[in-house]
Amino acid sequence: MKGYKEITDEIISKLKSGTIPWRQTWVSGLPANAISKQPYRGINIWLLDNGKYQSNLWLTFNQTKQLGCSVNKGEHGKPIVYWQITERLQKDELGEESRDKIPFMRTYTVFNIEQTTVKFETGTKEFDPITKAQEIIDGYADRPEIVTGEPSYSPESDKVKMPSMSAFDSADEYYSALFHEFSHSTGHEKRLNRNIKNHFGSDPYAEEEVICEMSASFLSGIVGIDIYNKIIDNTTAYIQHWSQRFADNEKLIVSLSSKAQKSSDWILGNRSIFDNQTQ
Numbered sequence: 425m426k427g428y429k430e431i432t433d434e435i436i437s438k439l440k441s442g443t444i445p446w447r448q449t450w451v452s453g454l455p456a457n458a459i460s461k462q463p464y465r466g467i468n469i470w471l472l473d474n475g476k477y478q479s480n481l482w483l484t485f486n487q488t489k490q491l492g493c494s495v496n497k498g499e500h501g502k503p504i505v506y507w508q509i510t511e512r513l514q515k516d517e518l519g520e521e522s523r524d525k526i527p528f529m530r531t532y533t534v535f536n537i538e539q540t541t542v543k544f545e546t547g548t549k550e551f552d553p554i555t556k557a558q559e560i561i562d563g564y565a566d567r568p569e570i571v572t573g574e575p576s577y578s579p580e581s582d583k584v585k586m587p588s589m590s591a592f593d594s595a596d597e598y599y600s601a602l603f604h605e606f607s608h609s610t611g612h613e614k615r616l617n618r619n620i621k622n623h624f625g626s627d628p629y630a631e632e633e634v635i636c637e638m639s640a641s642f643l644s645g646i647v648g649i650d651i652y653n654k655i656i657d658n659t660t661a662y663i664q665h666w667s668q669r670f671a672d673n674e675k676l677i678v679s680l681s682s683k684a685q686k687s688s689d690w691i692l693g694n695r696s697i698f699d700n701q702t703q
Contacts, residue, residue, distance in 0.1 A: 427531045428674040430503050434471055435677050436670055439663045445470035446638040446684075450480060450645040458483040458537050458544060459491075467681035468504045469642065472534070481544055482534040493541040501533035505678065529678070556647040557599040561606070564691045568609045575601050577608035579620055584609060596649040600640055603691075607639035608632070610687040618683065627669075631680060634666070638684030643691065 438445050448470075455472035456463045458481035464472055472482055482502075488495055495501075508530060511523045537544055561567070568577070573585030584605045592598040611618030611632065622629040670677050 427505070427529045428678060430531055431467060431471065431505060432670050432674045432677055434503060435467075436667050438470075438473075439667045439670075442663070443473075444659075444663065445473060446634065446641050448473045448641065450648075452478055452480040453648065454642070454645040455480050455482055457481070457487075458542065459487055464504065466505065466685045467678050469645075470638075470677075470681065471502055471504055477536040477538045479537050479544070481537045483537065483540070483542070484532055484534050488535065488540050488542060491542055495535050495540050499535060499539040501535045501539070503531045504534050506530050506532055553648040554595050554599070557595075557603075557643075557649055560643060560647065560691065561599070561602065563693055564606060565693055566615065567606065567691075568612075570602075575605055577605045579608075579612055582609065582612055582614075596644075599647075599649055600644050603640035603643040604636050606691055607636035607643075607684070607687045610639070610690045611635075616683075616686055616690060630665070631676075634680050635684045635687060638681060639687035639691075642684065642688040646688075646692075 435445060450473070454463045454469060464482075482504075483491075485495055485501070506529070507527050510526050510528065512526055514522050514524050516522070568582045568584050570584050570586055572587065574587065576585045577583075578585070584602070586598075586602055586605065589595060589598040592601070608620060610616050611620035618632065618635070619628050620632050622632065
């Protein structure tokens with residue numbers, strides 16, 4: 425499908441350039457629409473990494489025109505995903521009618537406001553990132569118990585192991601690691617019920633790790649802390665593996681991003697939105 429291929433090609437391009445999208449740090453905040461100020465979600469987070477831009481604000485060509493401005497000559501935008509819902513009328517064996525909601529994906533092109541003549545003031549954070557990170561931890565309503573040990577999550581006992589904060593080089597690393605392990609816990613059968621009981625090195629194990637890296641990145645970006653990156657012995661092999669996996673399955677990166685978004689939503693307590701999610 426054209427939309428999935430376009431999005432997948434963009435992610436593969438980033439990987440081949442040596443950038444692992446889900447390990448980005450959003451210094452100016454998660455990407456958001458310049459007009460609505462609503463943050464982008466799911467796969468769009470990885471498509472709109474700030475890169476060379478200081479601003480995290482984006483808008484479409486038409487939105488730029490609506491503001492009486494223009495896109496600078498020679499600028500190229502980035503694709504984003506937008507989901508729409510259509511309804512299909514169904515009849516059962518008894519002739520009773522029902523309507524099925526069917527999501528379909530569309531792609532749009534957006535530009536960073538620095539690529540346009542639009543002028544926006546750059547906002548500044550007015551909160552303590554560590555305080556906000558702890559608020560997320562405390563606000564995880566059905567969170568697992570935290571016990572002392574090397575960072576890990578056990579689905580059997582539904583417990584997260586974490587060393588003390590002093591064992592990390594910074595509070596940022598502590599919270600990012602905790603976000604990662606909490607993200608694993610959202611896959612428990614009593615929560616989002618993902619397939620999380622897999623042996624090391626298997627494809628499902630690798631997919632779960634990426635989901636949790638993404639989820640931790642969402643949460644870290646929200647509070648403005650540096651994401652915690654696990655040390656990969658062979659980053660080149662890691663990049664080649666995921667480049668091939670995405671090339672073989674064009675829907676995979678969108679699917680993993682959606683699961684990561686749901687994981688972070690669960691931790692944040694955004695349960696009511698699940699009924700309306702289309703990914």
